[in-house]
Amino acid sequence: MTATYRIIVCDGTSCLNSGARTLTTVLKAQLDKHGLTDKTTVSLSGCLGMCDKGPIVVVNPGYTLYGSLTEGDIPEIVEEHLVKGKPIARLAIQEDHLYNRFFRVFGDAKFFGHQMRVTLRNCGIIDPESIDDYLSLRGYEALAKAVTDMTPQQVVAEVEKSGLRGRGGAGFPTGTKWKFTAAQVGTPKYVICNADEGDPGAFMDRSAIEGDPHTIVEGMAIGGYAVGSSKGIVYIRAEYPLAIRRITKAIEDARAHGLLGENILGSDFSFDMEIRLGAGAFVCGEETALIHSIEGARGMPRPRPPYPSVQGLFGRPTLINNVETWANVPVIVLDGANWFRTVGTETSKGTKVFALAGKVVNTGLIEVPMGTTLRQIIYDVGGGIPGGKAFKAVQTGGPSGGCLPEQYLDTPIDYDSLAKAGSIMGSGGMIVIDEDSCMVDIAKFFLEFTQNESCGKCTPCREGTKRMLEILTRITEGKGQAGDIDKLERLGKMIQKASLCGLGQSAPNPVLSTIKNFRAEYEEHIHDKRCRARVCENLVTYEITEKCVGCGACRKVCPVTAIAGGPKKQHVIDQDKCIKCGQCFKTCKFEAIAKV
Amino acid sequence: MPTPLELIKKKRAEAVSRIIGKGYLSTKRVYVGMATCEIAAGSKDVMEVFRKAVSLGLTDVYLSQKGCAGRCNLEPTVEVIEAGKSPIKYGKVDTTRAQEIIERHLKKGEVIQEWVID
CATH class of the missing domain: 1.20.1440.230 (NADH-ubiquinone oxidoreductase 51kDa subunit, iron-sulphur binding domain)
Structure with a gap:
């Protein structure tokens, strides 16, 4: 049955230090005392990003946020809120930040509760094709704030102060890039969104654009204002038709609302955008190759310097950032660089999106604060390895990354710790590998x-x-x-x-x-000449064990008639004839065929 | 002349009233995942089932599409959100399940526990 109340206790580092675990113990005792244990679920979440107001407890339904709690407050919450149904105004806090919007809807489910969503904050909770939905969640307010209250230099300074680093993989400080581009004189300058996502198994950018395209449009417009550009280009691969359709619609709708085009929102700032399609070459994710591709040339890189921020598209200063980087920008402007800096590690601020895949129970798209450990990602969010198999390694960074074995499970991940361990952050592919993989x-x-x-x-x-x-x-x-x-x-x-x-x-x-x-x-x-995971075909032999009941299924399926044996008798494989196709292994219903 | 910030706040208020005009304040809001991954898992047909139910007179329901929430192996996903209740997230919703969600949850208020993503 559905619990009447679902309580979430923030289990982030800061809340832990201010006593979140003790609160949980007291809470459970109080629930017991009032006979509410069966009607209530208590779960722990990842950092909710309100560290200055911790410890935090969320009571659902209603999404009542209680902050700065002490043990003494818990009996009151249980008696007044849970028993009598009256939320306590004195302890409740009001929050209207951009980040983590999704938590209201998804926070009580385990897989989602341990995440913090900054760039994917609206994904899964709004209609991505409705500009009204985006506007209703303070959409384009960051852009309006920038052009109303901030000079371009202040916007650049804010991004620089936030500590944001490029989410495309290399982790170059975004603010520095912006500063270089802004410092160039003359027009035109260009702003580019690199949506040429090409890592096998990665789908972060596609989901971000499909789920919340206006965030990218807004982020790029802010970037244009900051560096003095009036032209934005989204370079996106043609294999993403739905993402293309949605971002095209977002651009058209924003234009119709005066949020793109001449004199945005009555200000002096003008900015417009267009889409360029990539043909799906992996190398075009490299910024100079990408620029060549937009120019109509063959997508090949060139040596740097000059960097695109000095000499980029058509030889002009160009600010080029990845989808996820752009999606951080409205949050930094509206929630502030000071808040943004509270999330993450010393050298890597904010959150990172990962496409969690491979041998893990919950596969999916996740966003967690920098500094989360691989163990937390794989076991708390991902639910562990299926089928009771042993963990072997985790591959991060896709084809540019590396495989990290068990001893790195407790490493807090950021750009530097992953590099030190011999892998890279990359754009966010994360593949869990178990003992069955070679x-x-x-x-x-x-x-x-x-x-x-x-x-x-x-x-x-x-x-x-x-x-x-x-x-x-x-x-x-x-x-x-x-x-x-x-x-x-x-x-x-x-x-x-x-x-x-x-x-x-x-x-x-x-x-x-x-x-x-x-x-x-x-x-x-x-x-x-041995493959311990029994994956490399040439190093594996198939043998029929005594479990064989002589059903003959393997004999019928063998394409080279290498299997002999009569009814109800143990069959034998002729190793000289066997081509190791594995058909017999797949067909046997009695697990009588062994890979040796 | 209003500032851009004042203008955007006005736009937001207008957007909110347009959303309410579309029935946002209905008792139940239903969100169907419609990203590439969800569609590949069959969510277009699921959306059609809900659309048809609404066109055939299912009232007091606000139906919307949404992007991918990230729960890949349980897609298509559908959320039913009701004021004063915990948001319900259904996984692996095919057309049969969609029909049952309409009959049991949307019409009778029964949460179908075994399909809930917890």
């Missing part, structure tokens, strides 16, 4: 992708990734040679150092990090 195979998968997407302009990336892939392929086929690991390391480090752009510089990461953390698996593949 690390060599995973490294090969990612390298296959980057090798395929290498634009070919510079030799280290074009030739180097190809050679690395050849070595990896032969290792997984059981033809690995002594010295292959050293070759991979040497080649990898050379490609990292000598490649022209981020694609090549990061392409060896999956290989190097798996060698660093799972060297034994490589050695087993090469020397023992």
Whole structure:
């Protein structure tokens, strides 16, 4: 049955320090005393971002926020609010910030409760095609505030003070980028949104645009005001038709409301936007390649400097940020850089969106404060590994990132801690790997992708990734040679150092990090011709065990008639004929076929 | 001449009244996930079931689409929000479940506990 009341206690670090756990104990005792335990659920949430007012308790339904609580307040809350149904005005706090809007609707569910949503604050709670929905949640107020009360320099200063870093992967300080672009004289200048999301398994940007396109429009308009640009371009891949439709509609609606175009909201500031479609080349996520693509040239990177902030699109100063970075901007302007700085770690402020996938119970799109540990993400939000399997590694940063083993589970993640551990933040792909996955195979998968997407302009990336892939392929086929690991390391480090752009510089990461953390698996593949996860087909043999009941299903399905045996007798596989297709393994209903 | 900030507040008030005009203050608000991922999981058909119910006379319901909330493996998702009650989040809503949500939850106020995302 549905509980009458659902109580959420903020379990963020700050609230913990001010006694949230003791409050929970007192609360549970009080519920017991009043016989309410069965009618109430008590859950813990991640940081709610109101650290100066902690400890925080939320009572649902009604979303009553109680702040600055002491143990003595709990009996009153239980007696007055829960028993008599009268919320206590004295303890309730009123909040009207932009961030975490979604919490009102989703906060009481475990998967959502541990998240804090800044950039995805409206995703899933508003109609993304309705500008009215966006306006009703203080939409475009940040833009209005900027043009009314702030000079462009103040906006840049606010972004700089917030500590926001680029969410596309590299983590360059956003405010610095803005300052450089703003400092350039002359017009035109351009503002670009990089929505060329290309990591396999990543869908953060698509969901953000599909769920709340106006946030991007507003963020970019604020950026235009700050750096003195009147022209914005959203570069988005053509594979995202719905996102394209929604952001196009958002731009049209904003224009119709006077929120884009000449003299926005009666001010001196004019800004308009258009969409450019990308054809889906991974390298076009690199900013100079992206700019070439918009110019109509072939999407290839060029050496920097000059940086786009000095010489970008059509040779003009250009401010280019990722979707998620832009989505932070309205929040920084409206909720303030001072608030934004309270979230995250020393060097990385705010939140990060991750596409949580792989061997985890709750797959999905999540946003958590920087400094959350991998364990919290995988076990508290993700619900752990399904099927009682053992955790093996987590892959962050997609094809540019690395695999981190168990010893990093308690590392608070930010740009620097991930880099130190041998991976990268990247744009936010996060794939959980369990014992059933082969690390060599995973490294090969990612390298296959980057090798395929290498634009070919510079030799280290074009030739180097190809050679690395050849070595990896032969290792997984059981033809690995002594010295292959050293070759991979040497080649990898050379490609990292000598490649022209981020694609090549990061392409060896999956290989190097798996060698660093799972060297034994490589050695087993090469020397023992063994794949412990039994993934690499050439290193696996199929055998029929005594569990076989002689049903004959495997015999019928075998494409090369390698299986022999009569009715109700244990069958046998002829290893010389077997092509290791795995059909028998999939077909057997009695788990009588073993991979050895 | 009003400042941009004053103008945007006026626009917000107008937007709110337009939303209310569309029936936002109905007893129940129903949100159907309509992002690419949700649509791929079948939410277009689910939306159609709700739309049809409204056109056939289901009253006091405000129906809206929404973006992806991020709960991939339980999509399509549908929320039923009612003032004074905990928001109910349904997972894996296909057309059959949608029809039952209409009959049992929207018409009779019964929360179908086994489909709730907790």
